[in-house]
Structure formats: C-alpha cells, structure tokens
Amino acid sequence: MRSAHTVEQVRAAEAELMVRLPEGALMQRAAAGLAYAVLDLLGSAYGRRALLLVGSGDNGGDALYAGALLARRGVQVQAWLLSDQAHAGGVAALRAAGGRTITGGPDRPDVVVDGIVGIGGRGGLREHAVAALATVPDVPVVAVDTPSGVGVDTGELDGPHVTATVTVTFGTHKVAHLVDPAASACGAVHLVDIGLDLPEAPVESLQPEDVAALLPRPHGEVQKYQRGVVGVRAGSAQYPGAALLSVAGASSGLCGMVRYVGDADVADRVCETHPEVVGTGRVQAWVVGSGGGEHAGDELRAALADEVPVVADADALGHVDGSVPVPAVLTPHAGELARMLGVERTEVEARPLAHARHAAATYRCVVLLKGRHTLVATPEGRVRATTTGTPWLATAGAGDVLGGVIGALLAAGLTPYDAASVGSWLHGAAATLAARRGPLVAGDVARALPAAVRNLPGW
Known part of the structure; x- marks a missing residue:
C-alpha cells in the first residue's frame, strides 16, 4: 500500500x-x-x-x-x-x-x-x-x-x-x-x-500486491453461485451500448454469473454479444444507471428494494436522494458530482478530495469520483487514490465498463470500499494494457481485464 x-x-x-x-x-x-x-x-x-x-x-x-x-x-x-x-x-x-x-x-x-x-x-x-x-x-x-x-x-x-x-x-x-x-x-x-x-x-x-490480496480467487469445489451473481440494469432503446459495455465489465470473470434486466430488444443484443449472460433471478449486487435515461429512477428503486449492494452510475445518480439505504458505490464524474452537491464543476475539479469526502458523508456510502487520479472515499473520510490508467481512458463508455467491474466485485463479496478501489485499479491497468496497441475504445478495456488480473503478483 x-x-x-x-x-x-x-x-x-x-x-x-x-x-x-x-x-x-x-x-x-x-x-x-x-x-x-x-x-x-x-x-x-x-x-x-x-x-x-x-x-x-x-x-x-x-x-x-x-x-x-x-x-x-x-x-x-x-x-x-x-x-x-x-x-x-x-x-x-x-x-x-x-x-x-x-x-x-x-x-x-x-x-x-x-x-x-x-x-x-x-x-x-x-x-x-x-x-x-x-x-x-x-x-x-x-x-x-x-x-x-x-x-x-x-x-x-x-x-x-x-x-x-x-x-x-x-x-x-x-x-x-x-x-x-x-x-x-x-x-x-x-x-x-x-x-x-x-x-x-x-x-x-493500492499497489499490485494489494489488489492481488483483495481480489477473490476461486479454488477447490466452488461453484458459480458461490462466486456471486451480479445483475445489470443499464441501457435503453436510445443507449443500447451502455448495456453492452456495463455487461462487458461485469462479465470479465470476476464473479460467477451476470444477469441482465432491461428493454427486451436490448436484452436480445446483450445475449447475442454475451451468450453467458442470463435473465432475471436472484443477485448479490446490482449495477444501475448507465444509459438508463428516463427509466433510471425506476431501475434504481427496484435495485434498492432488493436490499443488496448497488453501484449507481450516470442517469441513476440524479435519483439518489439523501442517505443510501443499502451498501452502495456512487460513481460520478466531476460534472455529475457538481450537480449532486449543487456546486460548479470547476469547484469539484479544483477540490476533488474535499468534494468526494463531502459526498460520501452526505450520502452515507462510498463515492468514486472519476478523474486522472480517481478517488474512492468513505463516509468516515478514508480515501484511496487510483494511479493506474492512461489518458486514452477518456473515451465514451469507459465508465459503463467500470460500473460493471465494481458490481461484479461487490457480488463476489468485496466491501464497497474494496470493490470500488480494486475495480478502479484493474480498470486503469486494463486500459494501460489496451493502449499498448494504440488508441482504445471502452470495449478494449473490458477485453483487457483478464490480462490485467493475470499480471498481478502470484496470479
């Protein structure tokens, strides 16, 4: 560390x-x-x-x-x-x-x-x-x-x-x-x-050895349900790609199963692209909000009603009101956090540590503030800064992949703080690997996640 x-x-x-x-x-x-x-x-x-x-x-x-x-x-x-x-x-x-x-x-x-x-x-x-x-x-x-x-x-x-x-x-x-x-x-x-x-x-x-120690590793006679099931409520007819990218992050092998719940046409595209993904059923964590549009509020309420950990991103963030009633990770960028706190984006960019801590205390959950050095803050004021990544990671859909990764880690049993910080570290490491081949898109990050895990000490 x-x-x-x-x-x-x-x-x-x-x-x-x-x-x-x-x-x-x-x-x-x-x-x-x-x-x-x-x-x-x-x-x-x-x-x-x-x-x-x-x-x-x-x-x-x-x-x-x-x-x-x-x-x-x-x-x-x-x-x-x-x-x-x-x-x-x-x-x-x-x-x-x-x-x-x-x-x-x-x-x-x-x-x-x-x-x-x-x-x-x-x-x-x-x-x-x-x-x-x-x-x-x-x-x-x-x-x-x-x-x-x-x-x-x-x-x-x-x-x-x-x-x-x-x-x-x-x-x-x-x-x-x-x-x-x-x-x-x-x-x-x-x-x-x-x-x-x-x-x-x-x-x-976090350093590579810390991530290796925190990351769940299957062994013995473990079966897929024991490794955790994550549900994804993301995407819409207008933004189907958000669903595909969230699922791509979630289905990178970090938990045992991924379920997708959403628009039927989008669900068909998800299953065509990711045949290992299944439909409704019990989950240990939800990923909500990316590309959800006008339905994001309903999707967030449905996820919270399950009383399991939740990752709330993008459109869902505007529907977070006060203290979150379940273990949760909110994943805003500076503009989204500014709207949540009622301040200017420039204020968040000038004082990211102070605003991430304030948001975590306000919503009583873990807040991941995206940036060059992404910050993960707890309500008690603890903070982890992510130093992996590359400027090429500033690309559409990268946050959707990140939400899926964090959701998978929550389903696998990590605490919100560990899931957010480990997920952010792996996301940045995967982007760095993908960028070795030149400019990247969000899907490249998801595809590089297994290699990022494989490069960890002892894996």
Whole structure:
C-alpha cells in the first residue's frame, strides 16, 4: 500500500525520531536521498550545473546540504537565497564544499532544485519566487518533498506553484502526491526512507500486491453461485451500448454469473454479444444507471428494494436522494458530482478530495469520483487514490465498463470500499494494457481485464 500522510502526522513522527538521533541527522538523511535523485536525473556530475532555489524552511536546508554533496561530486552548484533566514548550517556546508550563494542572475543550470517552501507552507508562491523561477524556464526541476506552492494536505492548487519533473519526498508520501490537481505538478515521485514511525494514513493508493490480496480467487469445489451473481440494469432503446459495455465489465470473470434486466430488444443484443449472460433471478449486487435515461429512477428503486449492494452510475445518480439505504458505490464524474452537491464543476475539479469526502458523508456510502487520479472515499473520510490508467481512458463508455467491474466485485463479496478501489485499479491497468496497441475504445478495456488480473503478483 502506498500511504500518504498529513503534515501534522509527519511533523509528529519527525519530532519523535529526532529525539533519538544526533542533531541534524534527519536532515542529512534527507539531503543524501535528494542528492542521489539529482545525480540520477543529471546522469553525470562533473561539470554539470545545479541551481538551488532556497527559502527559509527545512526544505531549503535539505536543498543546501544536498547541494554540498553535489558540489563534492563535481557539480557546479549555485544557491539562490530567496530569504535572509536560509538555513545557516546548510549555507555553511555548501560554501565549504565549493558551492556559491547568489541573490540573482544565475548561470544557466542543467537542473533546478526547488527548496523554496516547506510542507508547512500555505497558498501559492510569492512574487519574488515566481520571478526567480521565470529566469530558468524549460529546465528540469527536482522538488524537495512537494513542489512549492501546492496544497500539501489537500491536493489543491491555490496560486502560482512549481511544476516538477521529479519530486523527492521523505518518510512517506504526502496527500499532494496522490490527489489532483497537485499530483499533476509532482512529476515522478521518489520516496526516501528516513525511518519514520507513522500512524494510519488518511489517503492511500493500492499497489499490485494489494489488489492481488483483495481480489477473490476461486479454488477447490466452488461453484458459480458461490462466486456471486451480479445483475445489470443499464441501457435503453436510445443507449443500447451502455448495456453492452456495463455487461462487458461485469462479465470479465470476476464473479460467477451476470444477469441482465432491461428493454427486451436490448436484452436480445446483450445475449447475442454475451451468450453467458442470463435473465432475471436472484443477485448479490446490482449495477444501475448507465444509459438508463428516463427509466433510471425506476431501475434504481427496484435495485434498492432488493436490499443488496448497488453501484449507481450516470442517469441513476440524479435519483439518489439523501442517505443510501443499502451498501452502495456512487460513481460520478466531476460534472455529475457538481450537480449532486449543487456546486460548479470547476469547484469539484479544483477540490476533488474535499468534494468526494463531502459526498460520501452526505450520502452515507462510498463515492468514486472519476478523474486522472480517481478517488474512492468513505463516509468516515478514508480515501484511496487510483494511479493506474492512461489518458486514452477518456473515451465514451469507459465508465459503463467500470460500473460493471465494481458490481461484479461487490457480488463476489468485496466491501464497497474494496470493490470500488480494486475495480478502479484493474480498470486503469486494463486500459494501460489496451493502449499498448494504440488508441482504445471502452470495449478494449473490458477485453483487457483478464490480462490485467493475470499480471498481478502470484496470479
């Protein structure tokens, strides 16, 4: 599991560790990891140029001590001190190693190290920092802990900020590394272990081994009903493709049986395309809403009346009123969630973590907010961010497939939180596999799902 902790949690863990270490040891650990990442990006040391942008916080100290290590390896290091309160020990170490401090007019560097603002900073960058960055455009940036100016605990962007090529973080990931829009400013994130003892993280991201452990795997004398039966109430005469794609996701082998309930003509097309799908009968979970049109409300009410877990998507979301009475997963995109909460879409896109948590608390169920980093939130505030996927996944019908996958996992016995986060992870992994052959459509994602499962550790 990739864990992302808050600034308060990190500060407490650092304070506890520093009591047991010699003074400055923690910063030296961080600086060594940072210097290694910079050298890795540069490819070589001798004759290369690094510019450190240094503020007043500990991140500036990390940058200065890393600069000293780089200078000893032959890198020409300049430190632009953006504050008269830069870390004194770090400044002394840099100068002793042959690095120079400046207050403007840097030489053209091969890399910029962003040590402007620490993780305790708030709001966007100040004007003098923005001006300093403007002197070195189109140069790779290595950010210390998080890119300066991003919302570390929120994943929000509240003003001018650094856009990093690489971010080197210490002890644990921060929320901004996993949650957009800030995550998009972090580049590749490298974690340096500095020995922190941390509590449970409020934001997590599943890794392949986590998905492999959570995914139900048939064994022994199990039969199809024991593996779970999912029912799909999706599609309409106007949108028959929604039914086909929802069923495609549901019938990818993640549960024992798929039932389709809907328009007779659509049902005929479903059975022609997916002959393993059957009609009405008992189910352990429902998938409702995709392409349902004017009938989506009735379909949702019928599914809720069965008192089994429900995945509500697309047209069904407009009929969710208050607390959902059964275990459920709501799967809106930003526009749909904005309508549900009575806010503008731009507000959801700017603050997805806050709005996903608010929706989960409001409807008392799991909410999956689709996006580049899809967020899965519980009513209690726990969140998993999905980091699999590809931009090619922005295609019509991809959400229909996702709803079917989650429904199958619910029927197989996963909790709504696990079903949504595992389903989202597999959906993104399948899309990445499908995109290896070029541009994709939603059906390609469904067809790649078995391969995504097969690639899991131990499968």
